[in-house]
Amino acid sequence: MGTQGKSYSRVVVVLAMLALPVAVAQTEQELLNPPASEWPTYGRNLEMHRYSPLSQINTLNVTRLRMVWSRSLGFRTDAQFSPVVYRGIMYIPAPDRVIALNATNGELVWEYKVKLHEKTGSLAASRNRGAVVVFDGKVYHTLGDGRVVALDARTGKEVWSTQVGKIEFGEGFTSGPIFAGGKIVVGPSGADIGGVNGRVVALDPQNGRILWTFNTIPQPGEPGFETWDPPTAAQWGGGSAWNVGAYDPVTRTVIYGVGQPIPWVAKDFRRGDNLYTASWVALDVDTGKLKWHYMVIPNDEWDLDQIATPTITDMRIDGQTRRVALLPTTTGFLLLFDIRSGQMIKWYQMVPEVTIHKGFTPDGKPIIDDTFRYQQAGEKKLVCAFRWVDWEPAAFSPQTGLYYRPNTYDCANLKNDPPPADWRPGQNPINAEFEYLTDRFNRYGALSAIDPVTGRVVWEFGYGYRNFNGPVVTAGGVVFSGFMDRVFRAFNARTGEVLWQQVMPAYMQTDAITYMVEGKQYVAVIAGGAGTFFPHRQTGLPAPVEGEVTAFVFALP
Template identity: 30%
Template sequence: MRTTGKSLAAQLVSMIFLCMQLATPTAQADSDSEHIHHPQKAEWPSFGRDYSNQRFAPSTIINRQNVNQLAEAWRFKTGVVGSFQTTPIVANGVMYLSLPYNHVVALDARTGKELWRYEHQRRPEWKMCCGPANRGVAVAYGKVFMGTVDARLIALDARTGKLVWDIDAVDQAVETEGQASLDSKDPNSRAKVSGGTGIGIAMAPIVYKGKVLVGITGVGYGLHIDNPREDAPLGAVIGLAGRYGRPGFIAAFDVDSGKRVWQFDTISPEQWLGQFTVKTADGITLDRDVATEKAQARQHPDAWRYGGGSAWSTPALDTDLGLLYFGTGNPSPQMNDIERPGDNLYTVSLVALDIETGKLRWHYQQVPHDLWGYDLASPPVLFDWQHDGKTIPAVGQASKTGWFYAHDRATGRLLFKSDAFVPQKNLFHKASKEGTTLYPGILGGANWSPVALDAAAGQVYVAAIHAPITYTLHESIDADGKLLRYTSSEPAEEPRWGLLSAINLADGKITWQHKTAQPLVGGVLATAGGLVFTGEGNGNFAAYDSSNGRLLWQAKADAGVNAPAISYEIDGIQYIAVAAGGNAIFGYKQGDSVLVYALGK
């Protein structure tokens, strides 16, 4: 009996231990998810700080009254010069940074001392679509997760930087357009090219309950022609007809193994053509020849296979509804529709998916049959909308067309569209042989820059671009009598500038605007100290009064500040951190610095 008793006791202990082991992943999943959903003041644990993507810091140590005392606390030189778009992640006193070309460093968030460095070995044969920039990592489960320019998803040990796993997010590269398709007499056939269609990952992943969520980009990018001046914006983007690209997607991967859990393709074979609508969902008439498009549909039944729809922006998550929200890119071929008739679903759309399965719940297409490059590039943001005494969970998105859209999170119903936060002209007019100038155009509006939202103040802050763009239709006949046709978009010879706007969430009216000398790309940080931070391509990094837009403080970096700032606290000190590495597409000086500020002594 004694032996049997010991055996039963041993079995009981084993069963308890096994149950604890089985429960650990769920407990860890719940713990990590809760940590990101309700972060501590000391940390910035995810791209948008929490799942709402509000980029709002609750710290008040730095405020309107003392921000003029802000001084550089430390700086870190990465040694990698290139377009620098990262959002630093701060967890457990460590700052994690993704660098251009997907190198990663971990720093002591108090001092900037380097703790470890991961050197990414990029596949040399893989064509980068969109330059070397990466928008950040995700940190959870003792790992650092990052998508790469060569379309891989990797996991590193958060303590050491050692590679844990490395998987291919896509199975193969795609066919890309080239200058050989242009008439030999065309100057663009001999110009230097800086990018084209090609699969990569730009967004910062997010982690939720054991899954890493990330999407691919570049699948409908177009051919990019360099400007001969390094300090000038991109010269031209060319939309060539052809079978280039593929459908984009967003997918969930297991945090432990990298195994794909689910995938949502941004192009729907069944819904690709849509309803051939002649108006946008908010009632604006489109310049479309529906009869011709329907005839073309019979000639190009498989156009959806090359449909584009990149997933540029880090999703927002509603853990109560079990939904994630993200924006999709333009259809492929970019700006050229002769081989892609229809509405081209689900491109240029805000999309809501079931978090657990990746199944579509709803979508809202801002621009059907997009001909201008009006990707939904800025990350969505969650907030509660107060209307007629009711609280409606809402999701907002700052568009490249120049409006901030707000939707019912559960259904996608449009709640309101803001006043235009940038000038608009010839919106949705087609390219012409003589050239049609419109704005916002391909650069935006609100480009990839994330907004910041102060729920207590009832305002969202948008960094935006005024950049007139000329769209030109090019046609010629080659030696074989074949019609060569493409559309180009290039900066017009008109003034450009930036606009930082505060938009009232109650009615969509603009509360205030601050005009900057250069277009704004990089993003916004808001704090409970009544401040809004953003940077400029000329190196200015500034703090504004969130109530009226008045400039309160400004520092100068030696490269463009074209990344979003963050805030964190350690040992009773509030820090503001931002990457200063410029942006090649906009012609902003590139560099390799991370700048961290705190109140001076």
Template identity: 30%
Template sequence: MKRWIPLLACLFPMLAHAASEWPLHGLDTGNQRLSPITAVEPGNVGKLVPKWIWQSGVVGTFQATPIVVDGVMYVSLPFSHVAALDAATGRELWRYQHKKRVEKICCGPANRGVAVSGGRVFVGTVDARLVALDAKSGKVIWDIEVAPQLDNTESKASLAAGDGNAKANVTGSSGVGIAAAPMVFEDKVIVGVTGVGYGLHLDSPRPGTPLGAVIGLPGNYGGIGFLAAYDVASGERRWRFDTVKSPEDGGWEGEYLARTPDGVPLNRDIKAEKKLARERADAWKYGGGSVWNVAAIDAQTGRLFFGVGNPSPQMNDSGRPGDNLYTSSLVALDVRTGKYVWHWQQVPHDLWGYDLASAPVLFDAEVKGKLVPAVGHASKLGWFYVHDRRDGTLLWKSEAFVPQDNLFARATKEGVRITPGGAGGANWSPVALDAQRKLAFVAAMHMPMRYSLGEIPAEGGKPAQPYFTLEPIDEPRWGVLAAIDLSKQGKLAWTVKTPQPLIGGVLALASGVVFTGEGDGHLSAFDAKDGKRLWQFQCGAGVNAPPIAYEAGGKPVVAVAAGGSAIWGYPQGDAVIAFGLPE
């Protein structure tokens, strides 16, 4: 019998769910990732042991949130394959093998999860398709193209002679795919495209070290990102919202803001940008604006909230004047029509890769003694932003949960040290939120980066052109698990420093336990009260995916994908591991 927790519905006007399931990417439509399970609590979490381990045989960057419905776990694998497992035993029930239509994918093999609804499983693919599968057999019901492939991608051949990065391997560049998990609401499946402003990503020259250089080249790279809704029965598109504001809609240049909306100087040369605008009226056609994570939905009002990626070319503004709307923004839409409601741009004219990669989370915030419907976002900048979800007004932002230095410094020939830098802060890792304890839990990283300016020499009548390089500095880096006090307008309740930068996500239990994984292979549990580490298990490969919790046979289970991440240099694997209490 399914055990429903009325308290969740009381504290949060989204959809409550049974403890026996994990039916949505963020557990509920508001992405709170708070399981109602109480049988695993601070006093006994140290007794957790592996109950089963399933290995897919597909080794690669593994970022998926498993979905559990009616005793079946559905998990997307690298390269967009999908498997169905018995959630109690890990026995494989069926597998879908995706046959991608392109050899070169833009942004790596990772997939962040599936959506399950009405006997169907939906997966977005590395080659920008949306596939509906039969939940019982894995057979394809429909398979549609969400976006055509791009042919305008960056190449290291454009680098200046003598640039040491010219010898590095290319790991990715602008293209089009789907990494974000789909979201089903009513009769629509909603998903966005990624990679349309990815930039030139290179391998690190030092094996086993995270992230090589990211280079922003001048030119017309990428395309226009979008979020779209498709009919669950037929796959027919119902609406599409472009993340780049077209001239017909008022243009993407915006107001040429000298500061962020919360008042931080951006160090822009606005006079030069406005002059350039006359020459680059078509820059919006290549504007970027990927959608890297799942949307949040207020089921009562029919509002959808999602984050938008950086503009294109990434980090290079030599050809894209203006604020570059709606990139690096939190956007609200009408979920049934896709119509624009509001946006709040964290970083106008983003030059640093500070895009909104983490999934938004919905909750009720207390402001001056009154509850306000709110949407929160853990940013790459190192702040947790909280907005009134009715109109986007910024209610407050948290204390910084990672060190900050030269956030919006412009690149120099010598190179300037910035942190967080384009890696974050909070990258794509989803947060967990405990409304009863009034805490939001954020997985973040401290990874200082050097931002430098190069020049492609003049040649063949073409003038010299700048390019920008962002790369990690060889100095200490670490992770931060932060608890943000929602009752004190973002004061930090506690932080825990971890040996490895945190990239993967957070799970919270109603009992007061918080889980997150590390790239060195550890899955750890912490006390929600004070951050004390209560339990740790070595999973054998990087735990760079969000954990989940559910019940099987009336007993609690915590499960996570352990498959590492190539871009961060973490050991890769192919396992899903389920933990439970001893019999």
């Protein structure tokens, strides 16, 4: 266990917090089945449903929503995260801090802030996805410079700090932790720059000790290493678990998506399938051993990593109830996998055009058009879809049976030149230029309500910007989501009718939540940011409006 950075941490505590019902204890059962009032982790439950059983705000009264408080958070990074709430306290993450607020009025309870290491990678220093985990009186967070920290939920004081990311290679975190089987599980980010391989890591929540590590790029002697040719290519880097995974407590399985190999262009540098990049991996939570995997793009050279957060649920399919993982691919498909067997049950093409990844064979293998592989410098390839999904989470309602999926009809002309012949790990492995074809279809981004049993889109709200906003769906029959056009909207969960909307001062690419304190239901969303990550839009639309990252909370009068 490391302690690097402790001397740089700063905690500001507001004494008024002593009157608040702050979290002092919490059991694993409360994370497995959270009380209706709470939102203690990224997906609210560990299966990542983003479903709330609250119904005080519903389709009949949502038009009466009013803002009850807002608070500027004092930074302007690419906010791509979800707040969480437990026992009346809202916890908000950033690459270098955690902010605790009174969830009823926005007053500061405490702020934990650190100075990031000077070698922190630019991506990890400028964005944070996912959320903190609140468990056993502690708040668990991942910092941009590769530290995992546990904070006292009452005071914000650091309990332990473990250096997981290899900071000498700029490896840190762009996404938060998950709780799984009594462990804190994380996926370091930044293997794009080379020199370090991706992995999934489990830590002891009491002391930060690393319990197991799964290498997403196998090392010598590990299964899958033989899929790298030459063998040295498996030590160059790549394969970050860039985003938040999910946990199935029924089968005790952790599922993470894995990023692309490097360098991006394979010719003259790497051959073979290159496991487990551009794949999904299902791990035994007790040992970290691989249960099963599925590779979407063998030998990826188009940055088609598979990093969207899975959703896990029981589903009635062909007369049989099965434990299913919903896995959305960047390439435009929704996959249904049996978690126990690792077998593909169904797949659906969700985009109007595919080029490189054409679909699947009857036995579930991906069909890749190898004519799109790069042979000469200066070539352009039409990549459709490039990012149907990215980091943004979906929501799933057991009430409607629908899967509410943020997505983008994203095609791009990709010029991807090979690195120089003397390229070495640690040097820039990316030599790409993108021309985004934002007007190729009649909409760009959307929130789509999908029946996962049939693949049918029941309703859809489309518009001219990308959609990176995670929704929340409630027992009140309402879906809440922010959008890049500055509008926070509430939809009828069954029909898609827009029931209420509020123009915000800046764009949103964060995840809405809802919670209850002292019998009153609130809805929260974060707006603002630096506007630097994929701000593309259709022709004629204004640029996204930037602004200091600010929390906004609404309730009925």
